[in-house]
Amino acid sequence: MDPRRARALPVVAEAQADARMFMLGGDTFRALKVIVDATGYDLRQARDIVYALVYDIEVPRGS
Template identity: 90%
Template sequence: MDPRRARVLPVPAEAQTDARMFMLGGDTLRALKVIVDTTGYDLRQARDIVYALVYDIEVPSGS
């Protein structure tokens, strides 16, 4: 896992908010599902993104 890789993976702002909420609530699987369903990224990329959101690493917003 390397949350810094998420800095080049655009994710819509609403999906970022939802995934962050699930991660902070301890539901990593739902957070991953939000990212995968919204973006189509693989699980490795989704994992990098959800941990980046928790560690306040900026993830670009995308459509």
């Protein structure tokens, strides 16, 4: 896992907000599902993104 890799992976703002909410609530599986469903990224990329959101590493906003 490397949350810094998420800086190169755009994710729509709504999916970022939902995934962050699930992560802060302790539901990593649902957070990953939100990112995978919204982006089509693989699980490694989705994991990098959800941890970046928790650690306040900026993830680019996609469309």
